[in-house]
Amino acid sequence: MDKTNISKPSLRRLPVYLSYLKTLPPSTRTISATAVAAALGLNEVQVRKDLSAASSSGGRPKMGYAVEELIADLEDFLGYRSTKEAVLIGVGRLGGALLSFKGFEECGMRIVAAFDNDPTKIGGRIGDVHIYDIRDFPAVCQQQGARIGILTTSPEHAQMLCDLMLQNGILAIWNFSTAHLEVPENIIIHNENLAVSLAMISHDLEEMMGKQKQ
Amino acid sequence: MDKTNISKPSLRRLPVYLSYLKTLPPSTRTISATAVAAALGLNEVQVRKDLSAASSSGGRPKMGYAVEELIADLEDFLGYRSTKEAVLIGVGRLGGALLSFKGFEECGMRIVAAFDNDPTKIGGRIGDVHIYDIRDFPAVCQQQGARIGILTTSPEHAQMLCDLMLQNGILAIWNFSTAHLEVPENIIIHNENLAVSLAMISHDLEEMMGKQKQ
Structure with missing residues (x-):
């Protein structure tokens, strides 16, 4: 299956289908694109197209999709079944919230290390993640082979820390700071x-x- | 100025222009759409169009925009200068991070009350926000006249709490839970x-x- 041909809006909808399918009771063995569309309030033609792009097993006429297979296909398509290592810089409240968030592993991302410059935080851990001194970033990041860098710092230091990430093998930056980051063209950047x-x-x-006033 | 005619992608870019303009040194009195486009790596024609849609003062040929006026126009267009009250349900790590986030007020949103059902949290405060018992939600929410409801709970209770919000005057739900929420058509929902x-x-x-392997 060619994953590169899917449109961004379609890609955005796939995790939504997936989380909906996971809420279905085990007794629901099959489901049609029509039923998925109705449940999520989406256009039926769009849902049919999205699912057929992401699922290799395909829906059968009248039967629809086997729910279990469709979940597996979506997880596979979204890369949830191959784990990607991530590191996080900035263990403030937001950083701490992300470190303790349980949902990332099932999406195929594992935060392997966190970094801060606050001595009261260094050496501690949140969930399973150890908090390192930011000065150890190059050694730890390279040793872990992380490719995703999560930035949850104040905007003032964001560019410098982004550069540090890129110097140490990070290919994709997930930027939660409000700073606008300059990155080379081949680097993936996702601003939250x-x-x-x-x-x-x-x-x-x-x-x-405004409409209500009229 | 007709604010309803702007496209969603344009609207998404306006806060990005604004935060860039705010990083400029005070000595930068004027700026051209070309310079903004170059700094942010965006298409020049697009930037020119976005800015002229949002700014009533308008750029002058060769001179560009007066930075201070452009900031004021963007803030005004984005509704940052009229405060909107919000309430938050679910004071876990993410809820706590949002309550202590300093950036909302300058965007025109003020969280006036937070709610939880955990007795160890009720009665406390984070930043300036008091944490109430969820049972007091109807009284407090209506008294404060909040229109935005921020949902930072586990997905199991999200729909029930969403319904509670809508019964008490909330018109827009900012959903940070992973649940898919069913809301009437006239309600604004934004899934994070x-x-x-x-x-x-x-x-x-x-x-x-994949490309690197080829």
Whole structure:
């Protein structure tokens, strides 16, 4: 299956299908694209197309998809079954929340080490993750062979720490800081910007309240 | 200015422009769309269009935008200058991280109350926010006139708590739980799903590593 041909909006929907399928009772052996679309309030044609792009087993007419197989296909397509190592810099409240989040392992990511410069944090652990001195970053990161770097620091130091990550084998930066980061073209960057989400919500809310006034 | 005509991708970029503009030294009095585009690695035509949609003052040929005015226009367009009250349910690690996040107020959102059912948390506060018993939700939420509800609970109780929010005047749900929520059509819902972000990163990473092997 060619994974590179799928569109970004389709890719965004796959984890949503997956988490829905996992909530189904074990008695539900098969499910149709129509039923998935109805449950999630999505367009049926779109759901059918998404599922057939991601599932090699394919749905059978009238029968639909075997739920267990479809879950396996989606997990496989999304790379959940091959573990990717990640490191995290910045063990503040948000960093701590991510370190204790149980959902990453089932998505195929394992945080193998965390880093901070606060002596009261260094040497401790959150969940299963040890907190190292940021000065040990090059040695630990390279030894662990991590490819994903999670950045949960204040914006002032974000670029410097991003550069440190890239110098030590990190290929994808998951940026939770509000800083705009400059990275070479071949590096993957994913900005998790709460201000952007909030802007979307505020905009929709103002529009809705404007309509109610009319 | 008609705020409802702007596209979602444009709207997503506005906070990014804004945070970039705020990093400029005070000596930078004016800036062109070209310079903004170059700094952020974006398409120049797109940036020009986005800025002219959001700014009433407008850029002058050769001069560009007055930075201070452009910041004010963007903040105004994004609704950062009118405060919207929000409540939060679920004071776990993620909830706690959001309560102590300093960036929301400057985006025009103020968390006025938090709720949990854990007796060791009830009565406490994080930052300036008091933590109430979830049983007091209807009274407190209505009294505060909150319109945004932030949901940071485990997925099992998310739908029930979402319904509770909607029964008490909440119009927009910011869902950080991994649950799929059913809401009436007129309600705004914004899902903050880390699994979706991770799927995007994993996909790009596998694609990149596949290319390197070839």
